[in-house]
Amino acid sequence: MKTVYPLFINGKWEESGNLKEIKSPYDGRPVGQVFFARSDQVKEAIAAATAAFETARRMPSYERARILEEISSGLKRRREELARSIALQAGKPIRDSRAEVDRAIMTFDLASEEARRIGGEIIPLDLNAFSQNRWGLVRRFPLGPITAITPFNFPLNLVAHKVAPALASGNTILLRPASQVPITSLLLAEIVAETGLPAGIFNVIPCDYQAAENLIADERIKMITFTGSSSVGWEIKARAPRKRVTLELGGNAALVVEPEADLEFAVLRSVTGAFAYAGQICISIQRLFLHEKIYDRFMADFVARTRALKLGDPLDETTDIGPMINEAAARQTEEWVNEAVEKGARIVCGGKRSGSMFEPTILEKVEPEWRISWLEAFAPVVVVYPYRDFEKALEAVNNSIYGLQAGIFTHDLKKAWLAFEKLEVGGVIINDIPTYRIDHMPYGGVKESGTGREGVRYAIEEMTELKLLALNLK
Known part of the structure; x- marks a missing residue:
């Protein structure tokens, strides 16, 4: 060059x-x-x-x-x-x-x-x-x-x-x-x-x-x-x-995982969807809704695979996660995570910053209106919520000023169609992450997106x- x-x-x-x-x-x-x-x-x-x-x-x-x-x-x-x-x-x-x-x-x-x-x-x-x-x-x-x-x-x-x-x-x-x-x-x-x-x-x-x-x-x-x-x-x-x-x-993409989903595939894709390119994707998973029946099983695998991600030099062929675009972006992420913890959130893994690097971070017990859940983080941070009722989960997804894409893991066609009809987003992705995009499909958002x-x-x-x-x- x-x-x-x-x-x-x-x-x-x-x-x-x-x-x-x-x-x-x-x-x-x-x-x-x-x-x-x-x-x-x-x-x-x-x-x-x-x-x-x-x-x-x-x-x-x-x-x-x-x-x-x-x-x-x-x-x-x-x-x-x-x-x-x-x-x-x-x-x-x-x-x-x-x-x-x-x-x-x-x-x-x-x-x-x-x-x-x-x-x-x-x-x-x-x-x-x-x-x-x-x-x-x-x-x-x-x-x-x-x-x-x-x-x-x-x-x-x-x-x-x-x-x-x-x-x-x-x-x-x-x-x-x-x-x-x-x-x-x-x-x-x-x-x-x-x-x-x-x-x-x-x-x-x-x-x-x-x-x-x-x-x-x-x-x-x-x-x-x-x-x-x-x-x-x-x-x-x-x-x-x-x-x-x-x-x-901007976006604040959500993923909903139903009990009958292929959990192994859902976990693999969720790690990518939440943390690829340090979460600096407008359709990166920021909110993850897991049915209470599979919550513990999903989280055990999700956390283990997240901890296995390698942070480091972007030119290293083995690096999974590189830096955020600058230290200021990483500092803002640190501030939002710490603010949530002070209010009662729990860090499941990650949460630490070193310069412009920020660890892939999973949070629980976050209120929807807190900044780390409500605004666009544009960072390697995902907030996880358990749910019992599918329609209530869809309502939670819609409880956002953004509306770019959302993902649903389910084998129930009626639920897939209901999500397509109800979700206030530009695209609904069934059995994959909201971060999915192939370059000829229509792509764009509603609301603030x-x-x-x-x-x-x-x-x-x-x-x-x-x-x-x-x-x-x-």
């Missing part, structure tokens, strides 16, 4: 007077230096994306598909370099980082397929006498320049979920990656630059909040797609009332506008 990374604006690499060092959250080692854009450079990128939109919208589907295929091929060629960049910047264990690259490859492959089949429909308009011999043709058109703002926890695949559908649908895009992990997006820009994509269609502009204001307020921006915290997301939407805005925000949907085909719908052509064939 090189050590200095310029901006990518209008098909060219640009420097600025603002060079920032990116450091590993694990040990503080320097990862690289990145130029952060000035406000005038952000405006330059917006102008480039605006000028390039006519080229993008007229690009034939086979050409858009080809470019997306070549991006996918470039990701495959540079898989290890990209995975290492994720591990170093975000602290994600290297095995998980490789898995993220593989998911991004799939996301671009899916977008290549979808670019070829963005269709429309023919509708009859002869619904009364004065409208005889009339037909309607409905087709999707791209919106224009799109601002994409992405978080630190998936530095490549969450970028892919914004860039790939934007390119597939003929839009231009301005990407502002999270300030902790910009290098991965700039490596993606190197790959995109090799495909022959016309200048200005794709721009990568790491920048501070003040410069990023242009990406929200500028009237030439037609859509904002944001993944991040609920507070920031809703503020963006309030400041851009006339733009299309999709928000993939956001608005709109990702998943390539669904994101394309968000990034396009329906237009009607009404034909009088008399």
